[in-house]
Amino acid sequence: MVRPPCCDKVGVKKGPWTPEEDIILVSYIQEHGPGNWRSVPANTGLMRCSKSCRLRWTNYLRPGIKRGNFTPREEGIIIHLQAMLGNKWAAIASYLPQRTDNDIKNYWNTHLKKKIKKLQPAIGHNCTIPLDSTFPMHNYIQEKVTENPPLPNLCLHPSTYASSADNISKLLEVWTRSSSKSTEFTRDIQSDLSNQDGLDSFLLFENLVGDEREPSMDSEQHPPFSYLEKWLLEENSGSIERLMGMSSSANSAT
DNA sequence: AATGATGCCAACCGCCTCCAT
DNA sequence: GATGGAGGCGGTTGGCATCAT
Numbered sequence: 001m002v003r004p005p006c007c008d009k010v011g012v013k014k015g016p017w018t019p020e021e022d023i024i025l026v027s028y029i030q031e032h033g034p035g036n037w038r039s040v041p042a043n044t045g046l047m048r049c050s051k052s053c054r055l056r057w058t059n060y061l062r063p064g065i066k067r068g069n070f071t072p073r074e075e076g077i078i079i080h081l082q083a084m085l086g087n088k089w090a091a092i093a094s095y096l097p098q099r100t101d102n103d104i105k106n107y108w109n110t111h112l113k114k115k116i117k118k119l120q121p122a123i124g125h126n127c128t129i130p131l132d133s134t135f136p137m138h139n140y141i142q143e144k145v146t147e148n149p150p151l152p153n154l155c156l157h158p159s160t161y162a163s164s165a166d167n168i169s170k171l172l173e174v175w176t177r178s179s180s181k182s183t184e185f186t187r188d189i190q191s192d193l194s195n196q197d198g199l200d201s202f203l204l205f206e207n208l209v210g211d212e213r214e215p216s217m218d219s220e221q222h223p224p225f226s227y228l229e230k231w232l233l234e235e236n237s238g239s240i241e242r243l244m245g246m247s248s249s250a251n252s253a254t
Numbered sequence: 255a256a257t258g259a260t261g262c263c264a265a266c267c268g269c270c271t272c273c274a275t
Numbered sequence: 276g277a278t279g280g281a282g283g284c285g286g287t288t289g290g291c292a293t294c295a296t
Binding site for chain 1: 261262263264265266267
């Protein structure tokens with residue numbers, strides 16, 4: 001039996017959100033917090049379905065979202081995680097708290113996929129990205145995971161709310177001022193991601209697909225599994241072996 | 255300046271998972 | 276254990292913006 005779409009009801013508005021709708025949604029979430037999306041349209045009078053409200057919040061209105069250009073470091077993280085996890089955009093996004101899964105997915109589809117396609121013939125083998133536990137990103141992710149467990153559906157308090165709509169940002173100014181504590185937390189994450197100078201050269205896209213890498217460790221020398229690898233083990237039994245296989249074939253190809 | 259091609263991204267759609275009953 | 280509802284996720288699309296001719 002096929003369930004009818006939740007937005008099939010008559011009178012449900014579709015299409016781009018207006019600043020006024022954004023203000024209503026933000027005000028409501030400010031008061032009640034995110035969650036219980038079912039009740040949002042009913043309680044706010046928004047002619048939107050619950051899913052649409054949730055999407056608008058998570059992809060656009062949620063505090064702490066960074067919009068615009070991806071840094072080379074972010075590119076590197078995305079590429080590496082995509083190689084490890086596949087198109088698990090939500091999982092990838094949990095390591096880039098400032099980016100949404102939708103943003104990452106869009107960026108991958110419009111930019112990175114092309115870049116990789118372009119560079120693949122140059123590196124001369126099928127594996128797109130070296131998946132090697134000696135690869136610096138492995139340690140970096142592991143380190144970050146230890147310090148800050150992954151943040152699925154991260155809900156930071158407002159600190160760096162970034163919306164193109166000026167009127168919404170005005171509305172949120174008060175909200176923003178009232179949350180200095182969480183601001184510090186967000187700032188920590190931001191500076192963490194922007195101050196790893198030593199990693200810069202490794203995370204540049206060009207270097208990610210470069211072929212000058214250290215020889216692979218043998219199995220005893222593998223550092224402890226990162227959260228990502230644990231996840232792979234738990235959730236996708238067999239995937240890890242496949243990925244390890246990819247890793248070694250990538251190494252042997254160089 | 256006009257027009258068509260291409261790129262980009264916000265939002266939608268439908269499937270899946272989880273959880274309450 | 277079966278069922279249904281709600282939320283989550285990934286793929287896709289529609290429309291606007293920009294670029295090329």
